[in-house]
Amino acid sequence: xxxxxxxxxxxxxxxxxxxxxxxxxxxLRDALDLHGPKFGCxxxxxxxxxxxxDGAPIRSCTTPVSRVSDRTVMTLEGTGSxxxxxxxxxxxxxxxxxxxxxxxxxxxxxxxxxxxxxPRPTLDQARQALAGHICRCGTHTRILRAxxxxxxx
Amino acid sequence: MSTLLTLSRRELxxxxxxxxxxxxxxxxxxxxxxxxxxxxxxxxxxxxPADVDSFIAIHADGTATIYSGKVDVxxxxxxxxxxxxxxxxxxxxxxxxxxxxxxxICPDQGGTGGSTGLTRGGAEIRQAAASxxxxxxxxxxxxxxxxxxxxxxxxxxxxxxxxxxxxxxxxLIGDRRFSVKVDAKAPLRSPAQxxxxxxxxxxxxxxxxxxxxxxxxxxxxxxxxxxARVVRPPSVGATLTAVDDSSLKGIPDARAxxxxxxxxxxxxxxxxxxxGSSALKATWSEVPRLPGSAGLDRWARDGAIDRDQSVVxxxxxxxxLQGASKMLSASYFWPMQSHASLGPSCSVADVKADGTTxxxxxxQGTHGLRNNLARVFGLPAEKVRVIFAEGSGxxxxxxxxxxxxxxxxxxxxxxxxxxxQWSRQDELAWDPKGPQQLLDLRAGLDASGRIVAWDxxxxxxxxxxxxxxxxxxxxxxxxxxxxxNAGLLSQNGDPPYAADAVSVVVHSLKESPLPISNLRAxxxxxxxxxxxxxxxxxxxxxxxxxxxxxxxxxxxxxxVEVIGRATERIGWQARVxxxxxxxxxxxxxxxxxxxxxxxxxxxxxxxxxxVAVDPAxxxxxxxxxxxxxxxxxxxxxxxLRNQVEGCIVQTLSRALHEETTxxxxxxxSVDWGSYPVLTFPEAPAMDxxxxxxxxxxxxxxGEAAxxxxxxxxxxxxFDATGARLRTAPFTHARVRAALAASTRRA
Numbered sequence: 001x002x003x004x005x006x007x008x009x010x011x012x013x014x015x016x017x018x019x020x021x022x023x024x025x026x027x028l029r030d031a032l033d034l035h036g037p038k039f040g041c042x043x044x045x046x047x048x049x050x051x052x053x054d055g056a057p058i059r060s061c062t063t064p065v066s067r068v069s070d071r072t073v074m075t076l077e078g079t080g081s082x083x084x085x086x087x088x089x090x091x092x093x094x095x096x097x098x099x100x101x102x103x104x105x106x107x108x109x110x111x112x113x114x115x116x117x118x119p120r121p122t123l124d125q126a127r128q129a130l131a132g133h134i135c136r137c138g139t140h141t142r143i144l145r146a147x148x149x150x151x152x153x
Numbered sequence: 154m155s156t157l158l159t160l161s162r163r164e165l166x167x168x169x170x171x172x173x174x175x176x177x178x179x180x181x182x183x184x185x186x187x188x189x190x191x192x193x194x195x196x197x198x199x200x201x202p203a204d205v206d207s208f209i210a211i212h213a214d215g216t217a218t219i220y221s222g223k224v225d226v227x228x229x230x231x232x233x234x235x236x237x238x239x240x241x242x243x244x245x246x247x248x249x250x251x252x253x254x255x256x257x258i259c260p261d262q263g264g265t266g267g268s269t270g271l272t273r274g275g276a277e278i279r280q281a282a283a284s285x286x287x288x289x290x291x292x293x294x295x296x297x298x299x300x301x302x303x304x305x306x307x308x309x310x311x312x313x314x315x316x317x318x319x320x321x322x323x324x325l326i327g328d329r330r331f332s333v334k335v336d337a338k339a340p341l342r343s344p345a346q347x348x349x350x351x352x353x354x355x356x357x358x359x360x361x362x363x364x365x366x367x368x369x370x371x372x373x374x375x376x377x378x379x380x381a382r383v384v385r386p387p388s389v390g391a392t393l394t395a396v397d398d399s400s401l402k403g404i405p406d407a408r409a410x411x412x413x414x415x416x417x418x419x420x421x422x423x424x425x426x427x428x429g430s431s432a433l434k435a436t437w438s439e440v441p442r443l444p445g446s447a448g449l450d451r452w453a454r455d456g457a458i459d460r461d462q463s464v465v466x467x468x469x470x471x472x473x474l475q476g477a478s479k480m481l482s483a484s485y486f487w488p489m490q491s492h493a494s495l496g497p498s499c500s501v502a503d504v505k506a507d508g509t510t511x512x513x514x515x516x517q518g519t520h521g522l523r524n525n526l527a528r529v530f531g532l533p534a535e536k537v538r539v540i541f542a543e544g545s546g547x548x549x550x551x552x553x554x555x556x557x558x559x560x561x562x563x564x565x566x567x568x569x570x571x572x573x574q575w576s577r578q579d580e581l582a583w584d585p586k587g588p589q590q591l592l593d594l595r596a597g598l599d600a601s602g603r604i605v606a607w608d609x610x611x612x613x614x615x616x617x618x619x620x621x622x623x624x625x626x627x628x629x630x631x632x633x634x635x636x637x638n639a640g641l642l643s644q645n646g647d648p649p650y651a652a653d654a655v656s657v658v659v660h661s662l663k664e665s666p667l668p669i670s671n672l673r674a675x676x677x678x679x680x681x682x683x684x685x686x687x688x689x690x691x692x693x694x695x696x697x698x699x700x701x702x703x704x705x706x707x708x709x710x711x712x713v714e715v716i717g718r719a720t721e722r723i724g725w726q727a728r729v730x731x732x733x734x735x736x737x738x739x740x741x742x743x744x745x746x747x748x749x750x751x752x753x754x755x756x757x758x759x760x761x762x763x764v765a766v767d768p769a770x771x772x773x774x775x776x777x778x779x780x781x782x783x784x785x786x787x788x789x790x791x792x793l794r795n796q797v798e799g800c801i802v803q804t805l806s807r808a809l810h811e812e813t814t815x816x817x818x819x820x821x822s823v824d825w826g827s828y829p830v831l832t833f834p835e836a837p838a839m840d841x842x843x844x845x846x847x848x849x850x851x852x853x854x855g856e857a858a859x860x861x862x863x864x865x866x867x868x869x870x871f872d873a874t875g876a877r878l879r880t881a882p883f884t885h886a887r888v889r890a891a892l893a894a895s896t897r898r899a
Binding site for chain 1: 226227228229355356361362363369372374422424493494495497548795801826831832833
């Protein structure tokens, strides 16, 4: 079985996969026991599975594991922690920007990517940055406030 | 390697697992509630809602655990229940952990729905806590040798009012049973004394949700667990004629499991199950049996009727209509819609050989699910434990109950724990739907504009008692109840305004195109869409400002206040629609409002909004929404505000975009392209005014603010364009068609 090596949240990992097309999402959730990225559609449509590869947000449900060989992957677990949330997580907590929280992973990873390239986004830029992310509970207002708060932090 | 496993129903009922399973909590917060109750050990805890110990355990360290039968599906129920209990127990809410929906340790308080989480679930827990308070006072009276009347409880300590040493509740009762009954007469704290209820305490789940530490049902892992995907028939009611399991060749450890028309691919690895389920070659015999969603309003109007039922009947509507100086009529239609959970439903089941069964489920009714699973799969109910684990938001009965049945069927068949994850297509195609609703409204007015007659005929699917059929059991040919229930669909069909004669009649259709269930605010969203749109149509017909029209026909001061507050905040100018100054560049702008008292007995909600319509595209942009919301006593204003905002945004999504489409054979809205929901660029600016009434009973808030949204939107579009939208969703094409049909062309 082929082995794939990449850096995950700052540490080198290697995983075996019988199928080079196996989406990264299943490798992360099942083999590596990371539960930040969520399965939402498997179609790259909703953003719940978002992780960063070499600093850019990607949909892990449609990214084959073979494509991240020798690259750097960061998941929600690689950002802040429960005891020490980073500024984006802290903003989401302060704004209570979640209901079911199933989309939260994608919202936070997309926000990190936005703030990395646009540290002081306008509200409209924040809306556009999240345009490909679905929140079904309707917490849009709070999530947008959290993005703007994180930008001020 | 692949083997096709085919069992008869008889074998199926005998089959069972032999694996001894322990649950692993690695990777999860050790303090998480599941760790407190090891799976597989006998659970020695009262469950009778008559016993205080069923609801409350106070621990030696001064913390407490509350056991709630109602569940938190991202709604903030846990913090609100903790606040209500904390207030009565005299301890900080932060010391209370709420465990919800685990049938092994939580009392059955009925399913979570109809906004009853706090009004029934929370109220029962509050009464248990008040009873516990009396027990604590009695215990400490003995311990401290003081009369109970000289004692109070604050910050987890019983203290003499006259001064002197107290005793902590942990010392008094820590980890021992109260062994007292819930006393319906135990005095409740007066709202004037509240210091926990009413505070915007932060929800305990939110930090964990931002840090990937909140356990979802999708995250449950059990040793020896297999992964499965169900292969659904290509069309509703199709019969499985052949399975070619050689098509699974090359997919490691994957095998097909067939039980009648139930077909699944099971594998050790999840990706193998996914890949196997799409690779598996199966032959189905199909007969087109759906009516198709195009023209579903006509299908409903022409459908066979089981019976007609008068739900509101005041005065002589027929006579009043005949005598009216002006008569108006209009028809409204709401389509079938999906719960459209962001995370498709998932469940893990572990059925052992002796029938001992553990199911992890995000169902909003875990106790009902347990009973149904036991009945359908021939398991002893006392040996079945359904453990609630949060899923993606469900907003009613989504696919959660079905996926649990899938998992139980497979685990029982294979003798191993099985995790079933539905696909995006499974969820949108096979979750039970919110039903379509067709309404015909007529109103008669006298010369002064008084409503002398109001007639509402609604066509709704007939409801039937019993549990809804589970897809897995149906496919496998198991006997089950075939109930049909989608909630209280006919409420809010009468106007909240003064009207001399009122009739609301429900025509119960024998058929439903697809299986249905309760979807958030069942029936009320469409009913208020019709009633409040029609109200604006009447106001327009007599040349009245829509707000003035409503206020002159309302007397309840709480109704008057929400309308006043919402319209004042949005800057409502009294005038007749349409907006004489609608043109704003290439856009047409307008404002609209709607009001409802939820179920005609609960929350008062008024919503006003500003919209811009692009007549070239038919696109509607909602620029700003103001909502004034009165649900009596507020338990947690921020959690409440979150719910109200969610109600509004989700209903905007339903009104603007959502329709479950199907052809003669199958559902065709099966992904986020074919079943679009509201996106971030469309999210409106929002202003929610909460009116707190500590002297009034608390009311649930998970649904009420949904009700006026669609009508406020349609009324605003009429104000902007002069075109009346009477069919949801208000797609670009529908708006363009309505514009073309209206006399006032853009």
